[in-house]
Amino acid sequence: MYSRIYFQIPIANVFIKESSDESMNEKGFTDEQQNEIRTYRAEARFMRALSYYHAMDLFGNVPFVDESDPIGVFTPEQYTRSELFNWIEAELLSIEDNLLEPASVPYGRASKAAAQTLLAKMYLNAEVYTGNSRWDDCIVYCNKVIDNGGFSLSTSYSELFMADNHTSSEIIFPVCFDGQYTQTWGGTTFLICAAIGSTMDASDYGMNNGWNGLRATPTFVNIFTDSTLDSRWMFHTSGEKVIAGDTVMVIQDVNIGDVLTNCPDTSGYLVGKFSNLDQMGNPGSHVALSHSDTDFPLFRLADVKLMLAEASLKVGDQATALDNINESETCIWKFQS
Numbered sequence: 001m002y003s004r005i006y007f008q009i010p011i012a013n014v015f016i017k018e019s020s021d022e023s024m025n026e027k028g029f030t031d032e033q034q035n036e037i038r039t040y041r042a043e044a045r046f047m048r049a050l051s052y053y054h055a056m057d058l059f060g061n062v063p064f065v066d067e068s069d070p071i072g073v074f075t076p077e078q079y080t081r082s083e084l085f086n087w088i089e090a091e092l093l094s095i096e097d098n099l100l101e102p103a104s105v106p107y108g109r110a111s112k113a114a115a116q117t118l119l120a121k122m123y124l125n126a127e128v129y130t131g132n133s134r135w136d137d138c139i140v141y142c143n144k145v146i147d148n149g150g151f152s153l154s155t156s157y158s159e160l161f162m163a164d165n166h167t168s169s170e171i172i173f174p175v176c177f178d179g180q181y182t183q184t185w186g187g188t189t190f191l192i193c194a195a196i197g198s199t200m201d202a203s204d205y206g207m208n209n210g211w212n213g214l215r216a217t218p219t220f221v222n223i224f225t226d227s228t229l230d231s232r233w234m235f236h237t238s239g240e241k242v243i244a245g246d247t248v249m250v251i252q253d254v255n256i257g258d259v260l261t262n263c264p265d266t267s268g269y270l271v272g273k274f275s276n277l278d279q280m281g282n283p284g285s286h287v288a289l290s291h292s293d294t295d296f297p298l299f300r301l302a303d304v305k306l307m308l309a310e311a312s313l314k315v316g317d318q319a320t321a322l323d324n325i326n327e328s329e330t331c332i333w334k335f336q337s
Contacts, residue, residue, distance in 0.1 A: 001058060005051045009065060012048035016041055017067035042098035046110045046118075049091045053118060056084045056129060085122065085129040092119050102149045107166055107174075108295075113149040114173040116141045117299045124307050135314045142308035145172065151301040153328065156279075160300065163206060163293040164278035172299040179276070179286030179293045188294040191274045206276030206283035208290055215268035302328045 017023070019041040024034045048066075055062040062084065063076040079087065092115045105111040122129070123138035145151070154160050154170040165171065177187050196202050196210025276284040276292045284293030305324040313321040 001054065005055050006063075008051045009048055010071075012044045012051070013065065013067045013069070014071075015044045016048070019044070020067075038098065039100060042095040043110045045091060045095050046099065046115055049088050049095075049115075050118060052084055052088050053122065056081055056088065057125075082130045085126065089119065089122060102151070102172070108176040110173060111149075113145050113151070114299060116144045116149075117172055117304055120145065120304060120307050124311060133314070135311045138311040139308060139315070142304050142311065145304045146301070146308070149301075153301055153305075158275075159279055160297055161274045161294065162278055163276050163282075163284040165295050165297065168297070168300075170301045171295070171297045172301060172304070174295040175298050176295050177292055179284045179289075179291040183286070183291045187292065188274055188276075188296055189290075189292040191296075192276055192292050192294065195270050195272050195274070197270045200270065200272075203283075203289075204277075205272060205274075206289060207292070208288055214271065216271050218269075221269050 019037050021034070024037060029037065052062075052064075060081040061078055064079040064084065064087070065076045069076065096112060096115050096119075099105075099110060099112040099115055102111040102113045120138050120141035123134035123141060126132060126134035126137075149172065151172060152169045154168050159165060160168055160170060166174070166176075175187065176182065177184070177189070183189075190211075191214075192205055193202075193207055193209065194211045194213035196205055196207065197212045198210070200210060202208055202210045274292075274294055276289070276294055278284075278293075283289055284291070286293070305328050309321040309324040309328075312318075312324070
């Protein structure tokens with residue numbers, strides 16, 4: 001993740017530098033072209049801010065480079081987590097009005113709502129990043145997305161993670177994947193294939209094979225209980241639905257370099273959340289079904305509503321918190337596997 005962050009930031013820096021007003025004038029762009037490029041530049045600044053957000057969240061104090069720094073090898077300045085928070089906040093506030101409205105932005109590009117969602121995420125955890133809580137600011141930016149974004153909660157939870165989830169009215173900002181044109185062994189191809197085990201049929205997930213890799217821990221599975229009210233399981237073990245508490249997970253403490261033994265490929269809980277099938281049951285576009293069409297919903301409306309609920313609870317507004325939790329839960333309850 002660290003390497004990916006510092007791969008993306010320099011790419012954004014170069015675009016931002018080459019799309020400055022001075023650079024555009026030198027290149028002879030028309031006024032109409034320059035206005036369009038300014039929107040692209042705002043989106044590049046958002047992508048850079050998003051990368052720095054992940055650096056701040058995951059690593060804390062990190063190197064900082066922007067478009068003013070030279071290309072090549074040098075030792076960059078290090079920002080503290082608090083300094084980086086302040087920089088990201090200022091950057092997002094600066095570009096908020098330069099980004100397109102959600103209704104007019106092409107799918108997959110960052111709209112004004114994407115920047116507002118990222119600001120809400122930062123404000124929600126501001127006390128961790130800076131030592132000062134920002135609950136009220138989180139509430140303001142959550143409401144901006146909810147009231148002005150034109151998004152609505154999906155009527156089917158599973159559709160958010162299927163091959164045609166680009167049609168969802170809930171997704172604010174996706175990471176786009178296409179089985180024909182953005183082929184990768186990472187992304188949602190990994191999330192789908194790695195969750196398909198040897199006792200499962202890969203075609204049930206719109207793929208041609210499974211990698212038998214990802215497993216949930218018993219602690220996670222035991223959070224859920226089976227009942228007639230809620231039997232919508234996404235866990236899979238040896239062809240049968242899991243009842244929380246079953247002894248099907250092989251637990252073995254290991255050290256790096258250890259040779260693992262006694263771990264059959266049917267051990268553990270598989271979680272089949274993502275799928276390369278669309279809502280009609282058709283598989284994705286890749287002819288051999290080796291790559292996924294499913295987009296990764298990085299920001300979605302339910303996340304914003306739950307952030308609003310948490311921030312509202314922190315300031316003593318239990319009614320708003322409960323309303324947003326119940327509204328989000330109601331849509332999830334409609335999902336039937």
